[in-house]
Amino acid sequence: xxxxxxxxxxxxxxxxxxxxxxxxxxxxxxxxxxxEFVAIMGSSGSGKSTMMNLLGCLDVASEGNISLDxxxxxxxxxxxxxxxxxxxxxxxxxxxxxxxxxxxxxxxCLPLLYxxxxxxxxxxxxxxxxxxxxxxxxxxxxxxQLSGGQQxxxxxxRALVNQPLMILADEPTGALDTQTGMDVMALFGELxxxxxxxxxxxxEPEIAEFAHRTLTFRDGELVxxxxxxxxxxxxxxxx
Amino acid sequence: MKLLIxxxxxxxxxxxxxxxxxxxxxxxxxGVSAVIIMVAMGAxxxxxxxxxxxxxxxxVFFVMGSFRSSGGARTAQVVRINEDDAxxxxxxxxxxxxxxxxxxxxxxxxxxxLNWSTGINGIDNRSFQVRDWEIADGREFTQQxxxxxAKVAIIGERVHKELFGIxxxxxxxxxxxxxxxxxxxxxxEKGQDARGEDQDDVIFLPIKTVRNKITGVDSTNPKSVRFIxxxxxxxxxxxxxxxxxxxxxxxxxxxxxxxxxxxxxRNVSEMIATRxxxxxxxxxxxxxxxxxxxxxxxxxxxxxxxxxxxxxxxxIGLRMxxxxxxxxxxxxxxxxxxxxxxxxxxxxxxxxxLFVFLGNNYGIGAGGVIxxxxxxxxxxxxxLIGVFFGYYPALKASQLEPIDALRYE
Ligand SMILES: Nc1ncnc2c1ncn2[C@@H]1O[C@H](COP(=O)(O)OP(=O)(O)OP(=O)(O)O)[C@@H](O)[C@H]1O
Ligand SMILES: [Mg+2]
Numbered sequence: 001x002x003x004x005x006x007x008x009x010x011x012x013x014x015x016x017x018x019x020x021x022x023x024x025x026x027x028x029x030x031x032x033x034x035x036e037f038v039a040i041m042g043s044s045g046s047g048k049s050t051m052m053n054l055l056g057c058l059d060v061a062s063e064g065n066i067s068l069d070x071x072x073x074x075x076x077x078x079x080x081x082x083x084x085x086x087x088x089x090x091x092x093x094x095x096x097x098x099x100x101x102x103x104x105x106x107x108x109c110l111p112l113l114y115x116x117x118x119x120x121x122x123x124x125x126x127x128x129x130x131x132x133x134x135x136x137x138x139x140x141x142x143x144x145q146l147s148g149g150q151q152x153x154x155x156x157x158r159a160l161v162n163q164p165l166m167i168l169a170d171e172p173t174g175a176l177d178t179q180t181g182m183d184v185m186a187l188f189g190e191l192x193x194x195x196x197x198x199x200x201x202x203x204e205p206e207i208a209e210f211a212h213r214t215l216t217f218r219d220g221e222l223v224x225x226x227x228x229x230x231x232x233x234x235x236x237x238x239x
Numbered sequence: 240m241k242l243l244i245x246x247x248x249x250x251x252x253x254x255x256x257x258x259x260x261x262x263x264x265x266x267x268x269x270g271v272s273a274v275i276i277m278v279a280m281g282a283x284x285x286x287x288x289x290x291x292x293x294x295x296x297x298x299v300f301f302v303m304g305s306f307r308s309s310g311g312a313r314t315a316q317v318v319r320i321n322e323d324d325a326x327x328x329x330x331x332x333x334x335x336x337x338x339x340x341x342x343x344x345x346x347x348x349x350x351x352x353l354n355w356s357t358g359i360n361g362i363d364n365r366s367f368q369v370r371d372w373e374i375a376d377g378r379e380f381t382q383q384x385x386x387x388x389a390k391v392a393i394i395g396e397r398v399h400k401e402l403f404g405i406x407x408x409x410x411x412x413x414x415x416x417x418x419x420x421x422x423x424x425x426x427x428e429k430g431q432d433a434r435g436e437d438q439d440d441v442i443f444l445p446i447k448t449v450r451n452k453i454t455g456v457d458s459t460n461p462k463s464v465r466f467i468x469x470x471x472x473x474x475x476x477x478x479x480x481x482x483x484x485x486x487x488x489x490x491x492x493x494x495x496x497x498x499x500x501x502x503x504x505r506n507v508s509e510m511i512a513t514r515x516x517x518x519x520x521x522x523x524x525x526x527x528x529x530x531x532x533x534x535x536x537x538x539x540x541x542x543x544x545x546x547x548x549x550x551x552x553x554x555i556g557l558r559m560x561x562x563x564x565x566x567x568x569x570x571x572x573x574x575x576x577x578x579x580x581x582x583x584x585x586x587x588x589x590x591x592x593l594f595v596f597l598g599n600n601y602g603i604g605a606g607g608v609i610x611x612x613x614x615x616x617x618x619x620x621x622x623l624i625g626v627f628f629g630y631y632p633a634l635k636a637s638q639l640e641p642i643d644a645l646r647y648e
Contacts, residue, residue: 053642056560058642059641059642078565079565082559082562082563082564082565083562085559085561085562085641086562091561093645097553097560099554099557101255102251110557111561113244113248113563114558114561114562114563114564114567115562119241119244162562
């Protein structure tokens with residue numbers, strides 16, 4: 001049996017709030033294989049985002065171990081974590097987090113700035129990713145000239161540009177209406193079909209239906225881990 | 240991350256807030272241009288002084304009478320030196336080229352219905368030798384005119400312009416105070432002297448004419464003069480000549496060994512040099528004040544960079560999320576601050592050049608001589624300010640935790 005892509009063992013996260021300690025994660029263990037499409041669900045404050053931030057190396061666990069692709073990330077320093085985020089992980093945020101007054105193309109190029117990819121390859125790479133998300137004709141547009149759904153697709157192209165092992169999306173449809181949300185989910189479906197590992201956090205059961213596996217959190221603990229025998233498939237509507 | 244990309248990123252970021260970037264640079268712009276202008280003005284003044292010393296022949300003394308002292312105390316009695324002293328100095332002090340006696344006064348000069356108030360100097364022809372006066376038109380006085388105290392005049396260019404305009408004054412009769420003189424010569428233009436006085440605003444008459452008609456004859460010292468101008472040959476030891484003149488005059492006036500000199504000897508180039516030194520000190524002081532304004536500009540940069548880091552916390556978080564290391568972030572903000580200061584310095588240099596150019600060519604502002612060394616020094620200094628005052632904000636940015644920065648509202 002191959003080693004899983006992600007392996008979490010008894011991960012805990014505690015926040016110090018003045019005198020009080022808040023346990024955001026109370027000992028979570030899980031493993032995710034390469035190529036899986038996983039939804040993380042749970043009520044507000046259950047620790048979903050905290051878990052995602054640990055998986056994405058944006059934050060480090062207070063206790064326990066997390067290994068990505070065989071590397072124990074709890075032992076790494078800031079620069080090494082930055083390199084992992086750059087090469088292995090693509091982030092998609094609820095609020096898109098695009099650089100304002102910067103073209104879609106330059107936004108997509110951002111992770112390449114911090115990679116080893118030679119500069120002359122940047123435009124092709126970014127263009128390819130924008131085409132993949134259906135924005136081949138909007139490359140010069142600034143975020144303010146794009147709809148919410150289009151902005152989120154630029155963000156997905158940015159997550160793809162360094163060919164990461166996994167895509168982490170924290171409520172990617174949270175700021176979108178139902179129809180554009182469906183479009184974005186269709187895009188994730190396509191990426192999954194191409195073999196990408198996708199982990200997304202959502203509140204909405206109909207979004208989670210797209211995933212092949214659902215992890216449910218409650219009060220900082222993993223309470224359910226279910227397989228979805230017949231995941232939903234959506235067609236992308238036109239741009 | 241490559242340097243070129245860092246610079247491009249920095250310029251893009253600064254362009255987004257172009258007005259603020261410019262206002263931030265203003266401190267550096269003013270500081271750099273002020274430093275360069277101050278130093279240029281200092282150098283320009285120095286050059287002017289050098290030219291003035293050169294135009295005076297470089298080795299000229301003034302000798303004038305002073306109070307006689309008796310028993311260590313000054314008396315009210317003014318000793319006047321006379322024409323014979325001039326002859327004595329010229330003949331007996333080795334190294335002296337010429338010694339020219341002067342009687343000076345001033346008054347109205349009238350030609351036709353025009354009148355002009357000017358300096359009236361009584362001289363003999365030796366003055367032309369001592370002061371390097373050139374005759375532009377006409378001639379010097381003749382020996383006969385000097386000895387007889389003839390009513391003839393040589394006029395400065397300013398007087399020429401004021402009274403005669405463009406017409407030829409030679410042979411014309413004009414009125415000096417209450418007598419008529421004939422103009423026999425016009426002096427070549429000389430410009431301003433070290434005090435900024437117009438050297439061309441003058442007329443020359445034979446010394447005897449001035450004495451008889453204007454200042455009056457001192458019965459106890461009938462050949463007295465206001466001062467003697469002495470020129471030495473090039474390369475002579477000025478201090479030695481001064482000492483020789485002093486001894487000669489003391490002997491001639493029979494001054495007791497313990498009494499002060501009843502006359503004064505001034506070395507003109509030394510006087511100018513002393514004044515130049517004072518000016519130099521003043522200019523250096525101003526340049527330092529300007530440097531302080533550079534530092535103040537640097538603090539302004541630091542302030543804005545801190546604001547910018549706070550404003551762009553989410554951007555920093557995003558960059559970190561997609562792979563920027565703390566060093567990457569540190570460099571980004573440091574380069575931004577260096578670009579800000581460097582651009583400010585560059586604009587400052589341009590302004591300084593413009594200012595000095597206008598000063599030199601059109602008399603707007605102040606003229607001077609720009610030292611390229613100072614230009615590079617102040618450019619380097621402003622880049623250094625960029626590093627120094629940009630470091631702390633950049634460090635703060637680099638030390639942010641990615642997750643906190645991303646969440647920052
Ligand atoms: N920086 C922080 N400081 C203190 N407490 C925090 C911090 N971040 C999260 N928490 C706490 O940890 C717990 C889990 O938060 P988390 O953001 O993971 O919830 P979530 O499941 O993502 O919720 P939501 O669905 O509302 O996004 C919450 O109780 C929250 O208050
Ligand atoms: Mg959350």
